[in-house]
Each structure stands twice: as C-alpha cells, then as structure tokens.
Amino acid sequence: MSAFIGRGIVRAIQVNPTTGAKIGAGWLDLGEVSNFEPGADVQTLEKRTNRDTSNALIAFVETQLNSSVNLTLDEPSADNLNFILRGEKVAVASGTVTTESLQDVDTDRVDVANNGILMTKYPINAISSIVDSAGSPATVNPLHYERLTGSAFGIKILNISTYVQPFKVTYTRLASTILAALEKAVANYRIGIENVNLVDNEAQYVEYYNVRLPPATRFGLITEEFASFVLEGRALAVAAFDSDPHLGKYGRVVMGY
Numbered sequence: 001m002s003a004f005i006g007r008g009i010v011r012a013i014q015v016n017p018t019t020g021a022k023i024g025a026g027w028l029d030l031g032e033v034s035n036f037e038p039g040a041d042v043q044t045l046e047k048r049t050n051r052d053t054s055n056a057l058i059a060f061v062e063t064q065l066n067s068s069v070n071l072t073l074d075e076p077s078a079d080n081l082n083f084i085l086r087g088e089k090v091a092v093a094s095g096t097v098t099t100e101s102l103q104d105v106d107t108d109r110v111d112v113a114n115n116g117i118l119m120t121k122y123p124i125n126a127i128s129s130i131v132d133s134a135g136s137p138a139t140v141n142p143l144h145y146e147r148l149t150g151s152a153f154g155i156k157i158l159n160i161s162t163y164v165q166p167f168k169v170t171y172t173r174l175a176s177t178i179l180a181a182l183e184k185a186v187a188n189y190r191i192g193i194e195n196v197n198l199v200d201n202e203a204q205y206v207e208y209y210n211v212r213l214p215p216a217t218r219f220g221l222i223t224e225e226f227a228s229f230v231l232e233g234r235a236l237a238v239a240a241f242d243s244d245p246h247l248g249k250y251g252r253v254v255m256g257y
Contacts, residue, residue, distance in 0.1 A: 002197075002199050002200050003199045004197050004199060005197065005198040005199055006195050006196070006197060006198070006204075007195070007196055007198060008036075008193045008194050008195035008196060008204075009029060009193065009194050010029075010030045010033040010036050010071070010191065010192070010193045011027040011028060011029055011030065011191070011192055011193075011194075012027065012028050012030060012083075012189040012190065012191045012192075012211075013026065013027045013028065013189060013190050014187050014188070014189055015188050015189060015190045015209065015210055016188075017188040017210060017212075017236070019238070019240055020190070020209045020210050020238035020240060020241055022190060028079055030071070030073055030075070030080060030083075031073070031074070031075035031077060031080065032073075032074035032075050033071060033072065033073055033074065033193075034072045034074050034228055035070065035071065035072035035230075036069075036070075036071055036072075036191075036193050036206075037069070037070040037071075038067065038068065038069050038070075038206070038208055038235065038251065039067070039068045039069075039070070040065060040066065040067055040068065041065075041066040041067075041068055042062055042064070042065055042066075043062070043063050043064035043065075043066075044060060044061065044062055044063060045060075045061050045063045046059070046060050047059035047060070066234060067208070067234065067235035067236075067237075067250045067251070068232070068233065068234055068235065069191060069208050069211045069213075069233045069234070069235045070230070070231065070232050070233065071083075071191070071213070071230075071231045071233070072228050072229065072230050072231075073228065073229045073231065074226065074227070074228050074229075076219075076227065076229060078177045078179060080229075081179050082179070082184060083213055083215070083216075083231060084215060084216045084219060084229045084231070085179065085181040085182060085215050085216070085219060086181075086182055086183075086184045086186075086214075086215040087179035087180055087181050087182070087183060087184055088179065088180045088183040088184045089177060089178070089179045090177070090178050090179075090180070091175075091176075091177055092122065092173070092175065092176050092177070092178055093175055094125065094172065094173060094174060094175040095172065095173060096128075096170070096171070096172050096173075097120070097121070097122060097169075097170065097171055097172075097173050098170050099131065099168040099169070099170055100120060100121060100168060100169050100170070100171075101166050101167075101168050102118035102119070102120065102155065102166055102167045102168065102169055103118065103119065103166070111165045111166070112157050112160065112165065112167075113160065114157070114158065114159055114160055115156060115157070115158060116156070116157050116160075117148060117154050117155070117156055117157075118154070118155045118156075118157060118167060118169075119151075119153045119154055119155075120153050120154075120155065120169060120171065120173075122153075122173035122174070122176065123152035123153060123173060123174040123176055124147070124152055124153065124155075124171050124172075124173065124174070125171070125172040125173060125174045126171060126172050127147070127155070127169060127170075127171045128170040128171055128172070129169070129170050130145055130155070130167050130168065130169045130170075131167070131168050131170075132163035132164045132165065132166075132167060132168070133164045133165060133166055133167075133168065134163075134164040137168070138163060138164075140157075140163060140167065141159075141161075143158070143159075144157065144158050144159040144160075144161060144163075145157050145158055146158060152174065155169065182215065186212070188210050188211060188212050188236065189210075189211050189213065190207060190208070190209050190210065190211070191207065191208050191211050192205065192206065192207030192208075193205070193206050193207075202255065202256075203255070203257060204253060204254065204255045205253070205254040205255075206251070206252070206253050206254075207251055207252060208235040208250060208251035209235070209238045209241060209247075209249075209250065209251055210235060210236040210237070210238050210250075211233045211234065211235050211236070212233055212234050212236060213231045213233040214231065214232065214233065215231075216229040216230055216231055217230070217232075218230070235250050235251060236250075237249040237250055238250075
C-alpha cells in the first residue's frame with residue numbers, strides 16, 4: 001500500500017452484545033458516510049523518578065485499552081435516524097383522523113385568537129371538517145379557516161366567531177414514517193466498510209464486531225453547508241471471537257485480495 005485516500009460503502013447490522021452473533025433483517029447500507037474512523041483510547045500509568053530533579057520517566061504501563069469507532073453520516077434517512085437520534089421508527093398508513101383536538105402552536109393553549117395557527121398530529125391530505133366543542137358541536141364555516149401555506153400540519157383560524165374552543169378537526173392523513181427520538185432501546189452493531197484506496201485502487205474490508213453507538217450530540221436542521229451527523233461509538237470485545245486468529249475480538253482488516 002502507498003499513500004492512502006479511502007472511499008467505500010459502510011454497512012451495519014445489529015448483533016447480540018454478548019456473543020456478537022448477527023441478528024435482525026440483514027445489513028443496512030448507511031448511504032453517504034464522510035468519515036469512518038476506528039481508533040484506540042489507551043490509558044496508561046507512568047512512574048517518574050524522585051531521585052533527582054530531572055523527573056525522568058522510568059516506567060510506563062498500559063492499564064486500559066478501549067477501541068473507538070466514529071462515524072459521520074451524511075444522509076438523515078429514516079433508517080439512519082435510528083442511529084442519529086436512537087429513535088423508534090413506526091410506519092403510519094394513510095387514513096382518516098376523526099375529531100382531533102387542536103392546540104395553538106404559538107402559546108400551547110387550547111384557545112386561539114383570529115389568525116391563530118393550529119397544528120395537527122399527522123400530515124394533512126385533505127380536511128373534511130372542523131367543529132367546535134359546544135354541547136352540540138357547531139361546524140366551522142370553511143371560510144373561517146385555511147390550510148397554512150408551506151405546512152403539511154398547519155391550520156390558520158381566520159375567524160374564531162362565537163365558536164367554543166378547542167377546535168376539533170377531521171381529516172385524511174398522508175402516509176408517513178414517524179420516529180420517536182431517544183426512545184429506541186440501546187443496541188449493538190457490527191459495522192463494516194468495503195473500502196478502496198484512490199491512490200492505488202487496493203481494496204480493503206474493515207469491520208468491527210460489537211459497536212455501541214450513542215445518538216449524535218447535535219442534529220442540525222438548518223445549516224449553511226451539507227448536514228452531517230457525528231456518532232462517537234465504542235467497540236466492545238467479543239470474547240468468543242478471540243480464539244479465531246482470522247477474527248480477533250474487536251475487529252479486523254482484510255486486504256491484499
């Protein structure tokens with residue numbers, strides 16, 4: 001191998017944290033990944049002389065070795081958000097939502113003033129009707145509200161008239177994928193990259209067997225540049241793999257093929 005500039009496809013699959021055995025529905029392609037950086041964190045204990053003023057190092061031992069795996073994901077797809085936000089993903093089918101009670105987006109109060117904005121729980125396909133909360137609910141005149149421009153969720157109430165709030169909306173929702181942030185149980189993953197060196201076209205395969213990834217510390221949604229999401233994980237040892245010289249207990253690099 002000469003100098004190195006790497007490019008490649010990064011994939012992940014959930015594993016049993018004790019045995020390292022792969023589980024789940026197969027490998028997931030993480031899409032555009034701008035950084036895949038395994039590394040090591042070595043903790044040491046040093047002894048320096050007290051016999052003179054030199055403070056010379058006379059003994060040095062490694063007390064702890066931790067393996068790290070850092071990823072930078074560039075695609076916030078629904079699957080990648082499982083890693084970025086440690087979210088629990090749910091597919092929601094299209095359908096009818098009946099008399100959903102609306103809240104004011106600005107003040108989080110039930111009551112709104114004229115031109116107040118209300119938000120639905122799901123993205124709207126079409127509004128069937130809006131009613132108020134009177135004992136015998138009155139149907140809100142369609143001239144008294146409108147869809148909020150540029151929003152799939154917003155409804156602007158143009159005229160509150162004598163309606164009894166809160167307003168309740170019946171609408172058809174669009175099919176969507178919902179991800180509840182920070183709700184997914186902690187999981188471990190085998191992460192691998194099929195890599196190529198742009199300098200000499202030499203291929204590599206690098207994988208770490210048992211990586212625990214925390215969610216991204218930042219999730220930028222308004223940026224001046226292309227967004228990226230940094231995950232700083234730890235690679236744990238798989239004791240059962242240590243007996244195989246072609247694996248090792250943390251990870252491996254395959255090259256020269």
